Amino acid sequence: MEKRVYTYEIIEVCLLAGKIMLESGAETYRVEDTMTRIAMSFGIDHSHSYVTPTGIIFSIDGADPAKLVRISERSTDLRKVTVVNSLSRQIASGILSPQDALTQLRQIEKERDAYPLWIQIFAAFISSGCFLIMYQGQWHDFLPACITGAVGLSGVIFLHRLLEIKFFAEFLSSVVIGLLAFLFVKIGAGHEIDKIIIGSVMPLVPGVLITNAVRDLIAGHLVSGITKGAEAFLTAFAIGTGIAVVFAFY
Known part of the structure; x- marks a missing residue:
């Protein structure tokens, strides 16, 4: 016994x-x-x-x-x-x-999140601006990209708590990012809407998921690799669709 x-x-x-x-x-x-x-x-x-x-x-x-x-x-x-x-x-x-x-x-x-919510949002704030510069954006778009990226990640975090299907949260957050980027360009605070959007959506991109999918496939775990790859694709599709909706209307 x-x-x-x-x-x-x-x-x-x-x-x-x-x-x-x-x-x-x-x-x-x-x-x-x-x-x-x-x-x-x-x-x-x-x-x-x-x-x-x-x-x-x-x-x-x-x-x-x-x-x-x-x-x-x-x-x-x-x-x-x-x-x-x-x-x-x-x-x-x-x-x-x-x-x-x-x-x-x-x-x-x-244990809950390793970092407080404000640190996660601040990290998205800084990284969005840095991604904009990395993708050859201009410094006058740095602050709009930072704000847009921080709002986008905040939207994902809060919408995940309200919606059971996380892809809807990512889709709606991408729509918010597109609208904010368009607003900044419209009022003259931003200049290149494409660079602002690219920098702002990067904190939402499932980089770890894509990496794990490839590593699982290489290791021979085909079911897990394909499943994670499909999940990463759906996340990327939700982000792209949200931005496309904004461009379709504006």
Whole structure:
């Protein structure tokens, strides 16, 4: 009985570690590798995991049934991925027991955004202007691009809380970005509307998702790679459609 409880805790540790990593934007092969290494560190040499962007199936050889964890929300929080990786190394070193690891993982899962909302918006503010300059925009469009990018990211964050389908939030935020860029050019505060829009939408571009899709495909995880690629395409399509709607009317 004690051995069964011990095995159950190990399975819970592996599943929770994989769940946190997958929800935080980790690659599929990294999640599977981390879960396998944690199981081996606790003395389970034969474990099996199957990870997709929407779920994790994990089992070990024996009488214990396979367990499934559903992944309904995904974001990008590479700090959590790093923390879980560090935790897995401590487990491999024999520093943590299954109970201690499970406690720490539950604390990590409860943590919200690594950075306050105002820092995220400020980062979008600065990066939008920098992207404008990088794409050969003029300095007199720097401030309009900063403001437009900050408003666009704010719109995505707040609309995600209201709308279950995130692509609608990205579409509406892109419409707002297009309207603001047009307004700045109309009143004379901006000059090149295309450069302002390009700089402003860059904080919304799913760069990590595209990178992970390519890495999963290279690693042979075809289902996950294609799925993440489709999600990245839909996000890019929502952004482009929102901007196209503004240009269609103006």
